Amino acid sequence: xxxxxxxxxxxxxxxxxxxxxxxxxxxxxxxxxxxxxxxxxxxxxxxxxxxxxxxxxxxxxxxxxxxxxxxxxxxxxxxxxxxxxxxxxxxxxxxxxxxxxxxxxxxxxxxxxxxxxxxxxxxxxxxxxxxxxxxxxxxxxxxxxxxxxxxxxxxxxxxxxxxxxxxxxxxxxxxxxxxxxxxxxxxxxxxxxxxxxxxxxxxxxxxxxxxxxxxxxxxxxxxxxxxxxxxxxxxxxxxxxxxxxxxxxxxxxxxxxxxxxxxxxxxxxxxxxxxxxxxxxxxxxxxxxxxxxxxxxxxxxxxxxxxxxxxxxxxxxxxxxxxxxxxxxxxxxxxxxxxxxxxxxxxxxxxxxxxxxxxxxxxx
Numbered sequence: 001x002x003x004x005x006x007x008x009x010x011x012x013x014x015x016x017x018x019x020x021x022x023x024x025x026x027x028x029x030x031x032x033x034x035x036x037x038x039x040x041x042x043x044x045x046x047x048x049x050x051x052x053x054x055x056x057x058x059x060x061x062x063x064x065x066x067x068x069x070x071x072x073x074x075x076x077x078x079x080x081x082x083x084x085x086x087x088x089x090x091x092x093x094x095x096x097x098x099x100x101x102x103x104x105x106x107x108x109x110x111x112x113x114x115x116x117x118x119x120x121x122x123x124x125x126x127x128x129x130x131x132x133x134x135x136x137x138x139x140x141x142x143x144x145x146x147x148x149x150x151x152x153x154x155x156x157x158x159x160x161x162x163x164x165x166x167x168x169x170x171x172x173x174x175x176x177x178x179x180x181x182x183x184x185x186x187x188x189x190x191x192x193x194x195x196x197x198x199x200x201x202x203x204x205x206x207x208x209x210x211x212x213x214x215x216x217x218x219x220x221x222x223x224x225x226x227x228x229x230x231x232x233x234x235x236x237x238x239x240x241x242x243x244x245x246x247x248x249x250x251x252x253x254x255x256x257x258x259x260x261x262x263x264x265x266x267x268x269x270x271x272x273x274x275x276x277x278x279x280x281x282x283x284x285x286x287x288x289x290x291x292x293x294x295x296x297x298x299x300x301x302x303x304x305x306x307x308x309x310x311x312x313x314x315x316x317x318x319x320x321x322x323x324x325x326x327x328x329x330x331x332x333x334x335x336x337x338x339x340x341x342x343x344x345x346x347x348x349x350x351x352x353x354x355x356x357x358x359x360x361x362x363x364x
Contacts (some may be wrong), residue, residue, distance in 0.1 A: 002014075002032065002035055002037075003025075003030070003033055005356060006098075006102055007106070007107060008022075008028050009024055009025070009027065009028055010024075010025045010027060010028065010029075010030055010033035011023065011024050011025065011102065012025060012033075012036070012040060014037075014038045014040070014041070014044070019058055021056055021057075022056055022057075022099050022101060022102065023040075023056070023101060024101060024104075027113055029117045037057055040361045043128050047218055055100045055101070055139060055145030056099065056100070056101050056271050057099065058099065058100050058139075058145055058146075059096065059097060059098065059099055059100070060091070060092070060095040060096055060097075060098050060099075060100065060103060061095075061096040061097065062359070063100060063135055063136075063139055063145070064088050064091065064092065064135060066143070067084075067134075067135040067138065068081070068084060068085060068088065071135075071138060072084045072085075076203075077198065077202065078260070079198040079201065079202065079263060080198075082132055082262075082263065083257055083263075087124075087127055087128045087131045088114070088131065089132070090120075090128055091111075091128055091132055092109075094111050094114070095107070095111070095132075098277065100139070100145065100146050101146070104150050105150045105151075105153040105154050107150075108129070108150055108151055108154045109154050109232065112129065112154065112157065117332070118158070121158035122158060122159045122160075123154075123157075123159050125157045126156045126157050126159065129151055129154060129156060130156075132151045133149060133151035135150055136149040136150065136152075139151055140147070145254045151248060152304075164289055164319065164320075165278075165282055165283070165286045165289060166280070166286060166289045166290035166293040166294070167191070167286070167287070167290045170360035171277070171279055172187075172191065172290075173276070174277040174279065175187060175273055175274065175279060176280075177271075177277070178273045178274075178276035178277035180269070180273075180274040182253070183266075183269050183270070183273060184310065185237045185240065185241065185253065186239055186253055186266070187287065188233060188234075189234055189237045189238075189253075189295075190284070190287035190288065190291070191290050191291055192230075192231055192233045192234040192237075192291070193219070193228070193230065193234050193267070193291065194291035194292060194308060194309045194310075195214070195288070196285070196288060196289050197263065197266065197284050197285065198263075199217060200252075200253060201253060201260055201261050201263070201266065202251075202260065203215075203251070203252040203253065204250040204252060205238070205241065205245065205250055205251075206250050207252075208238055208252070209359075210232075210235075210238070210239070210242070213229060213230050213235055214227050214228060214229055214230060215228045215230055216228075216229070217310070226310055228308065228310075236283065238252060239289060241253065246258045265273070265285065270284050274340050288309070289320075291309065292305055292309055292317065293320055295308065296321065302317055302318065302320075302321060305317050306319065
C-alpha cells in the first residue's frame with residue numbers, strides 16, 4: 001500500500017475488499033499525490049470509495065493472452081492469427097508488465113517513436129497499434145475490464161502508398177530461374193492472378209472450377225464471395241498441381257508434408273531467390289503490383305483492373321493509371337477530328353493598334 005512512480009506520474013497501490021487496486025493520481029507532484037492518496041484512504045475508511053472496474057488488476061500481457069485465445073484464434077484466419085502473435089511480441093517488450101490503467105496515450109506515442117527509430121515500417125507500426133486498440137476496445141465493450149482506450153488518441157503513422165515496384169519480363173525470367181520448382185509455380189500464379197500471399201497459401205483445389213476456368217475466393221474481411229476468371233498460365237499451374245496432388249490434401253500449394261506453407265518459410269525462400277537473381281527492393285506483395293501494372297500497360301480499363309484485383313474502391317487502383325498514358329490518346333485525338341468549319345479564325349481584320357484576332361463560331 002503506497003505510492004509509486006511510473007513514467008514521472010505518481011500512482012497509488014492499495015487493497016480494497018481483498019483486491020489489489022492501482023490508480024493514477026495524474027500528477028507528477030509527490031506532495032499532491034500524497035494528499036490525493038490520503039483522501040482515498042479516508043474514503044475507504046468511511047466506506048465512501050468504490051472500486052470501478054476489474055481491469056485494474058489486468059496486465060497488458062494478460063489482456064493480450066485473452067485476446068489471442070478468445071478472439072483472434074476464433075474469429076480470424078490462421079494466417080491472421082499468426083500475424084497477431086508476431087505483432088504482440090513487439091508490444092509485449094514495452095507494455096507487457098504494465099497494468100491496464102497505467103497505460104496512457106503518451107506511452108503509446110513514445111512506443112510509436114521507438115519503433116520508428118528501430119526501423120519498423122509505418123504500416124507495421126500501424127498494424128501493432130491497431131491490434132492494441134482492438135484489444136482495448138474489446139476490453140471495454142465485451143469484457144467490461146476498463147472504460148477507456150488509450151490507443152484511440154494516438155495518431156497512426158502516415159503510410160506512403162506511392163511505392164510501386166513490379167517485375168519486368170527480364171526480371172521475371174531471372175527470378176524464376178533462381179527459384180525452386182514449387183516457388184516458381186507460386187510466383188507465376190501470383191503474377192497471373194494478382195492474389196495476395198495468404199490467399200495463395202490458403203487456396204484449395206476445390207475452389208477451382210477446371211471446366212469453367214474460374215476460381216472462387218472467400219473474402220475473409222467481409223465474408224463476400226468472388227468468382228474470378230483464370231488465364232491459360234494460371235490454369236496450367238493449377239492443372240499441374242492437381243496432377244501432383246498429395247493424398248488427402250486439398251491445398252493447391254502445400255508443403256512437402258501436405259500442410260500449409262508457413263508465411264515465414266515463403267518469405268525466406270523468396271528472399272533467397274531474389275538475392276540469387278540480383279533483384280533488389282522487391283517484396284512478394286509486389287507480384288500483385290506486377291499483375292495490375294501489366295494489365296494497365298496492356299490497355300485494360302481501370303474498372304476491369306479493379307474487379308480482377310478485387311480492390312474495393314476505384315481510388316485504390318488509380319495509382320496504376322499513369323503506367324499507360326497512351327490509353328488517353330484516343331480521347332485527346334478526338335479534338336483533331338472536330339469539324340474545323342465550326343471555328344473561324346478572323347485573320348483578316350483591320351489592323352488597328354491594340355487589335356487581336358478573335359475566335360468566332362461560324363454560323364451554319
